[in-house]
Amino acid sequence: MLIGVPKEIKNHEYRVGLTPSSVREMVHHGHEVLVETNAGGGIGCSNEDYEKAGAKIVGTAAEIFDRAEMIIKVKEPQKVEYEQLSKDQLLFTYLHLAPDPAQTEGLVKSGATCIAYETITDAQGGLPLLAPMSEVAGRMSIQVGAAALQKANGGRGVLLGGVPGVQPGKVVVIGGGVVGTNAARMAMGLGADVTVLDRSLKRLAYLDDVYGPRLKTQYASVDATEELVYEADLVVGAVLVPGAAAPKLISKDQLSSMKRGSVIVDVAIDQGGCFETSKATTHQDPTYIVDDVVHYCVANMPGAVARTSTFALNHATLPFALALANKGWQKACADDAHLLNGLNVHNGRVTYKAVADDLGYDYLDPTSLV
Ligand SMILES: NC(=O)C1=CN([C@@H]2O[C@H](COP(=O)(O)OP(=O)(O)OC[C@H]3O[C@@H](n4cnc5c(N)ncnc54)[C@H](O)[C@@H]3O)[C@@H](O)[C@H]2O)C=CC1
Ligand SMILES: CC(=O)C(=O)O
Numbered sequence: 001m002l003i004g005v006p007k008e009i010k011n012h013e014y015r016v017g018l019t020p021s022s023v024r025e026m027v028h029h030g031h032e033v034l035v036e037t038n039a040g041g042g043i044g045c046s047n048e049d050y051e052k053a054g055a056k057i058v059g060t061a062a063e064i065f066d067r068a069e070m071i072i073k074v075k076e077p078q079k080v081e082y083e084q085l086s087k088d089q090l091l092f093t094y095l096h097l098a099p100d101p102a103q104t105e106g107l108v109k110s111g112a113t114c115i116a117y118e119t120i121t122d123a124q125g126g127l128p129l130l131a132p133m134s135e136v137a138g139r140m141s142i143q144v145g146a147a148a149l150q151k152a153n154g155g156r157g158v159l160l161g162g163v164p165g166v167q168p169g170k171v172v173v174i175g176g177g178v179v180g181t182n183a184a185r186m187a188m189g190l191g192a193d194v195t196v197l198d199r200s201l202k203r204l205a206y207l208d209d210v211y212g213p214r215l216k217t218q219y220a221s222v223d224a225t226e227e228l229v230y231e232a233d234l235v236v237g238a239v240l241v242p243g244a245a246a247p248k249l250i251s252k253d254q255l256s257s258m259k260r261g262s263v264i265v266d267v268a269i270d271q272g273g274c275f276e277t278s279k280a281t282t283h284q285d286p287t288y289i290v291d292d293v294v295h296y297c298v299a300n301m302p303g304a305v306a307r308t309s310t311f312a313l314n315h316a317t318l319p320f321a322l323a324l325a326n327k328g329w330q331k332a333c334a335d336d337a338h339l340l341n342g343l344n345v346h347n348g349r350v351t352y353k354a355v356a357d358d359l360g361y362d363y364l365d366p367t368s369l370v
């Protein structure tokens, strides 16, 4: 198969769809790989590194969109990218369609087959291609939150770890999945007072088991969520209903009862965010303030640590990318129901139920396609 890897164009996005090592695996399996010039510059991988791995370097993204049978990216395609997609092309990347009607319409119009990393499942009920970036974003959420708590950044001037004789900061994590667990771990590491809320008792039991009394867990009732958020210095939004728009858990009204200078890091912003006042920001201008509460809502947090993130992401995506290249998407999805769960759009139809429901499209059951 002819595979294409364009350079990412989202604001401060330096990750790349394939590392040189992944290119080598593709070439080893008999595939041809086109990589846009300097696509790996931001992770310290040169054109020469890619050529050594067997890739052909091309000068423009247009050539890749024109020629490649499968396009492998990291971020959801931007307008100029989805406008270049065509029928019979396969797109393999993060999509996050539910909160993004314009992109969804663009992909539907393109006729392309679009498989989203974030809805591919595993036998344990996890999301194995979302997990590595959730680990990164969860860990980052505490470092960006700690910085935002500094006075010069609009925060209330609280050091998360406290010092002898002064209480630590209060960190509340809503959603105890992969992002939430990694956030809690980092916050505990800094010495903060940490509580994780979740609606899954199984998840809370797991966290209690692993971290013991060092971590407080709380069932995420409306009451408990409100009470803890009002007391918090830093709140991390980390909920997910796979593929669907994030539930809004804190309203604008409730926000006004939070402490002045407290901080929200809404990691769930790529699914629309779980605070009513959240809107996506960029690494260039990551925060804004509403009612004296600092909001950090960057939808591609792992792009900031692109080298770590790209290698972690490729470890998870490569087996699926290889299956798609080796067998073609139809056979690969027929052989693997978990990969089929990644199919979001095909030939002008929406094939993921939560996306169809959230955006008002007719749903086409993907099992009818394989
Ligand atoms: N902004 C960014 O750069 C990044 C964002 N993300 C996003 O972070 C979010 C979380 O991802 P993961 O941790 O991997 O998901 P996950 O599926 O591992 O965890 C989500 C947790 O939320 C819980 N939950 C669902 N509804 C809830 C509710 N109403 N109240 C309390 N808990 C609730 C679930 O029980 C689950 O434990 C996703 O939207 C994901 O796309 C992930 C990576 C990077
Ligand atoms: C998951 C996601 O949105 C990201 O890594 O940017």
Ligand SMILES: [Mg+2]
Binding pocket: 096, 270, 299, 300, 301
């Ligand atoms: Mg994102």
